[in-house]
Amino acid sequence: MVEELTRVSRGERSAGRPGRAVLPPALRAWLGTVAVLAALVTGALGVVYAGGGEPGGVDAWVPVGSSGRDAALAVDFLGEPVGAAVLVLVAVTGCLLGRWARAAVLVVAGTGLAVGITKLLKPLVGRTIHGDANLSYPSGHTAFLTAFALVGALVVTGRLGLGRTAGLSLVLAAALVAGGAMGWAQVTLGAHYPTDVLGGWCTALAVIPVTAWAVDAGWRRRL
Template sequence: MTGRSPAVSPPALRPWLGLLGAAAMLVVVVLGVMYAGHSESGTVDRWFVRPTDDSVRPPWRNVALAIDFLGEPAGAAVLVLVAVAGCLLLRRPRAAVFVVAGVVVTVGIATLVKSVAGRTIHGPDNLSYPSGHAAFLTALAFMAALLAAGRLGLGRAAGMLLVLAAALVVGAAMGWAQVALGAHYPTDVLGGWCTALAVVPATAWLVDLTAERLEDRTADAARRRRP
């Protein structure tokens, strides 16, 4: 239908994004059940590092702290504002709504799962599963790549490659920072990464569905007002 704003979820990618989201949600649930109520690293975590040790030293510690800042409230707010401003400058209001909704829903789901799983690190008050930092930054990279794939008109293979590469690279960077700084267990990071992969496709579909219905209603109302 003409006059519609561009979709945030390219139609060619939707079936594959749905499968990816379902698989990622399964991982989140399985890990949440496995580590519910735990307060120490698991076997998988110990394959990588002693997660409760601050294992990084300068100059790499400064790099880890800089990446970690991007997931803190101030850093996250700056990233979201820049992303929204970019969408509006490109005249993509639906994309701007998608960015805000994707971040809010991803962080909200991660926070909810944390309270349900009850896994802690460095004391009983520090809920750790899944990593909210990893979930946030992965979601933002995922959404940016999804919007780029649509704008560039990429096909299914190229589009999925771009989306997965962006989520993997950015998620791995934040995951490394969180584990290196002793803020999370490796499986917390995996859970945060999968939370983003599960939430973003569903959010994209809902934003597109809602926007298309509103645009259809607006178009119908305009036609009825014509003499």
């Protein structure tokens, strides 16, 4: 994998594309602000629901139904290890075929960090659902699919050279659709409380802009 990324990186330089950032300069300030706010929300919810095992007041506002279970299971599969691995593999392959190694690194690093942070936060927060063994906050499934959508939107924005308004609209819309779909699935299946889903969504919004900035910074130093 390292040799392949190095080869593609050289291809980027030879094609005159050494400076293509995965975090478009026009979006840095805006997404940086979003990342800070999302991190604050994730932390605040973690403090409020720490050690709990019941739905909170906010959770009661969200209607929960059992209809659409088959669709929910299909969406849920995208956050399972096999489904997530397939999505990441397809995205990485597409980035490498498009000779954009930096984007391939962001796909792996961004989604991996988003899920990893949810795994670190769960025992720290200690919120449970359906018994003490089922840690629920924040939702890793929601964090993964939201992170994956965010990375995809950033890649499309960079590839098409979209401006600030169009690029930011695409990124936020992708996060909302992906996070909303997975969040609905998790609540419908009874795997998470609505606030767990919100925490997972915000985790991805906090992680991806920072990871994209770090990938760009590391790439510049490497070149």
